[in-house]
Amino acid sequence: MNRALSDTLPAGNDAELGASTGAGRPLAIQAQGLVKRFEGTLAVDGVDIAVPEGAIFGILGPNGAGKTTTLRMLLGIIEPDSGTRTLLGHRRPADVARAVGYLPEERGLYPSMKAFEAIAFMGALRGLPLAQGRRRGRALLEENGLGHAADRQIRQLSKGMAQTVQLLGTLVHEPRLVVLDEPFSGLDAINQGKLERLIRRLAANGTTVIFSTHVIAHAERLCEEIAIIAGGKVPFAGGVDEARDRIPAQVRLETRRGEGSWRAALPADTEHDTKADGTHLWSFDLPDGGPEPLLRKLIEGEAGILSLSIERAGLHDAFVEIAGEAAARALEVDEQVKASE
Template identity: 70%
Template structure:
């Protein structure tokens, strides 16, 4: 059972959330907590229950059982004006201009239209997009329209920003821009939650993650803690083909020619190096690589869930 962070330290808290649709259990006992000011990733393959979980957290749908708080409110909709939400299903009125679409989305969260129009013009201008201000949405590309919807999600300066698969459909350049905006908002004090099936985005951006597979939380905690479940990997190339130094390698070590790959032994690198040198291995190269989040995901959620994930993403 999670121990809820007290006071303002917890932007979102959920315990044992269950959602059933008829005889199907889409979410099965999800528990998580998101500290205020954190970039938090909900990571899992398509169909894992990420979107249903987000909708329960926001109060869009009610759980079948379990409890949740949003910005300190037990009724999440009471916090709606302090939340910016970009749903997975994008939708803008085609006849609206970019400025009006952004202002309209702000108005839905309580921002006066006049102020929303002013902020929309400023946001577009600051991003070098002033020529979009009076352009109808129907004249914009999919990526451009998604940018407009993102700005509409942010225009009322929400404390909590929730983005459901925000990178879907964006090219590498726009993915980089979105990552930069997420970091910028977090640095300004907002709490960011985003769901993704692209491991690279979570690894670059997140401080904490929840790994969801089959409607259940397989892991919840810091990214470093997830990666820390696996031992570092040693890549070793030797001049010697064999010798007493080989006794220092674990039985699971894999060999390809003179190159060896194995987990770093419990004793750490110093005893390993000493045994290799004293045993006459003739070290040509030796590197110790920290396992990535993909490796941790496989170890935590299993190969089947990992097959439905995407490794790549925009480079930093």
């Protein structure tokens, strides 16, 4: 998908282009210590972010947390007051603007433009010839089930269709990096599912996708890595599994017996309940040694296992643990507001 871009990218400093993660995976974005104030108010306070090439990376946090300001600094739309950032190996984001697709949270299309022309126009802003953009615009609309709307004016489209057109305009020049600011906002469940599939296809083709969201479910389903942002700070950046592992997995155990030598294998703070039929329910954090030693002691002690399940924490629980309950409540309010719009 990105071969056509290789000849158009300007040469950069070799040292900059060599940026990579500790595992040797090149970085599409690297930022350290980004700070931004607006009229004396600290909006972003020392943000560090590293996005591997080809990843789906989510920036998760409530409205007003600093997500949009962070994205705009990464892209060079606004300059940080302090800190450094590297975009596709370049310290000046403008040098690689044609390799980036950006969908801002504030949507905007010319209402009198036809759908395919709007896509071509957006591509032209990133250096794509208009004739090529028109051909690709029609093709993209057809591929995404909107071929019938190609010649309709934007004002004649539903809100969801218009948002899809703007998204396709973000992708028409085949960027190496796609940045989406709250891309799911205003979409119904069907169109949200379509967008999730499109994001996965982009990543499968080697495109790096970074998106901001206040909806935890999207980040949990899509992302390899995330940054949690709250109050302008990033208290966590890393893998989704790493975030979830901040909270121990929960063991739910049901046994026939309530006493025996096997009880020593259960943590001291285990919760216990006896059912009406005499069976016993136990709930506790998974011990550090994992389930195998526990199972061995339960079996050897003849506990009479009826069921045993291990439940890992979800990303929502991890968000509460990392960012705090106030930030989590703000997320829930944001979801309710968006759902009512």
